[in-house]
Amino acid sequence: MPDSLQPDSLSPLSLNQWLQHLETLHPVGIDMGLERVSKVARRMGLLSSPIAPRVITVAGTNGKGSTLAMIESIARAHGWQVGTYTSPHLLRYNERVKIDGQEAEDKLLVEGFEHVERARLQDDHISLTYFEAGTLCGLWCLANAELDLAVLEVGLGGRLDAVNIIDADVAIVTTIAQDHANFLGTDLAQIGREKAGIFRAGKPAVLGSQALPVSVSECAQSLAAPKFALGQQFTHQTMSKEYSNWRWQGQQADGISIVVDALPDPGLPIDNAATALQALVLAGMALVPADVKVGLATVQLAGRLQWIGPWCLDVGHNPHAAEYVARHLPSPPEGGQQWGLIGMLNDKDIDGVIQALSARISDWVCVSLTGERGCLASELSQRIIAQGGRVHFCAESPHAGADWLAKVLTPNDRVLATGSFFTVAALLARPLPTGAASLDGDGNEIR
Template sequence: MPDSLGPYSQEPHSLPQWLQHLETLHPVGIDLGLERVSQVAKRMGLFSSPIAACVITVAGTNGKGSTLAIIDSIARAHGQRVGTYTSPHLLRYNERVKIDGQEADDQLLVQGFEQVERARLQQPEISLSYFEAGTLCGLWCLAGAGLDLAVLEVGLGGRLDAVNIIDTDVAIVTTIAQDHANFLGTDLAQIGREKAGIFRAGRPAVLGSQTLPASVAECAQALAAPAFVLGHHFEHQVVTSERAEWRWQGHKADGARNVIDELPDPGLPIDNVATALQALVLTGLALDESKVRKALSTVQLAGRLQWIGPWCLDVGHNPHAAEYIANHLPPPPQGGQQWGLIGMLNDKDVDGVIKALAERISDWVCVTLPDERGCQATALAQRIIAQGGRVHFCAETPQAGVDWLAKVLTPNDRVLATGSFFTVAALLARPLPTGVASLDGDGNEIR
């Protein structure tokens, strides 16, 4: 554990007070770069020793959260003490830091933020963004936990993301697609280079998609980082469709072949499961087939095709994620209707998401998100209508959209709620109704 910097000199804060304080520290919310955060990390002692015996870092446009969750579940099933850092959170900030599957408590996070604050206030004082301060706090919490494995999710960037101050033993890039265009641009080759910035010289790089731009592999080659590529060095195959079983084939660091049969469907993208298995093998973990099967049977990830009664919640907010949702969303029972409840941020590819979902959903409820970047429900409605969809209601909040749907849902209806972490978080924070009323005579549709 890094040396403690001693007690914080100001009055103690609760976790909510700390989070509010962090929002005032930096003039912009997102400020890519490693110089400031590295200086504070050095003051905190985070570079004096590894934060864990082994570190896996996960970057990519989509699939980071599920890949991380699978790594965590399988490693813990093998008796490893695992810590994870992720962002953003859905309901509680504590979700961002987990140790042995348990969310960090308020006291530990407050201690972490005290260490960050004391370090950044040393002269010369250093300004940190909310995300940078939170990342340093999370790393400090993990560094003191005596971990066998730390799994770190990279934020929107890669090369210049605050998480990238930590050297990784195994680096993963899941997928590359357009998202966060204001910061990363729209050139997929350049986005690939930015995500591949987490690679380290001579250390394994796992490429978890067969459609990655060539720039990702080129970055690995330039660093002499051994690349393990989905579809080439590791793969998955359906074995028994009746029981949804599949086989994983991969390679150990020494080139030895590794095969596991009769794996269950975890309800998460199999590409990501295969990627997680390959990364774990490269850490030197000897996989026990029965423990892998058990882990995949129990792994859960909130907000990814998560079903609560007739409601399916998914945080997908770009066309690539929306396409996956459309391909894996089961049809409603006979006689039922598939609804969509959508709320998005203005800086996302709204038209691309709507287009990807249009084949499965034609009836919508649009909601306004409270964030300052939130798209107005009426603006969403106009864009859905322009693509031939029907918007039945525009709500000022996600909760109001749920209340409207509660009055019209029939027992066989299903609702996909999607478009943003904010949308899903709002629905997870309240009970979701099923409803029994009929749609006959509905006069609220926007034409």
């Protein structure tokens, strides 16, 4: 395929061909900065008017996906037409753009990429990364839908992320932890400042964790952005055991208090559910308790503590996410064994993730991920053994790891598959074994 396509004679391409073409447009996969993507966006008309009557942008290290999913579900339960842009995807690129709960069709995405390409090649040619081109396509799709609300998930960072070319009416920072150290560093205060780069002067800033670095709040104050922080302007409280009955209390933009009682457990972090409600109120939603309950009860998010038979799939890939999984992973039935299947990228805090999960998992299957960032199963195995864990098998792929487990799982065994979007995506694309054999025992271990 040619490095560039002439704007006046674009050949008809399939979605897969477009995605392959996007990988050739820029010399590096990640190139932080807004100058190039903003210029193309202006050519496309994306910056001349809002892409929707209300825009909520969500940034943070963890919790972005669940917060966005609950915003979408609650808003749709109230009858709002909602469009979302998220990344990455698990099985299909179409997952990244949803309109009224439906994944974008190939035809719409292809049309969007054609608009991006024409704008990119207009006058002086502009080089875009895969993510930048995809973000522009997603924004074009949302701008051309009749929406009440657009919800945008920030990819990497915040201040210099392509999504940040859009001015949000409400901006959320969920959590701050170490991740993407090669690009964001390891200083939590600096990471907080980067994530808070999505805040806008005079527009509400929602802080979705009580453990955010002070730098996030300072960024809001420097912009005179009204701050709504978990534990201060909005809170949640359990009314019974677990979160099957909880109360949310928040504030309208004018400071008037709002309370919604008897809320169901959404199966996702309650901090994020409370944050979603506060953001929607600030976006102008008059909460209807019955609709809030429907939205929370019906929300779905693939790859976050997602159960398929005895398998729990979670894309967590940093210690903060792994700690949450370890706290919320139920024990297997009596007589059952808790397995861990793990595959990670080598630029993640592998030791930190293993340490966080070791409180619940001591028996492991390690799997290799492909690509230059993929970590080999043998490397994962060494790190697990160094922390006192037992590795029973090293597999060349998530598929091979699942096949091995199929031979040893007993009916009461449970498996946590985690460590990367790539690990979970590979397993979602295949039937997962339930197992009925008996475990051979310590003879399978790698010493």
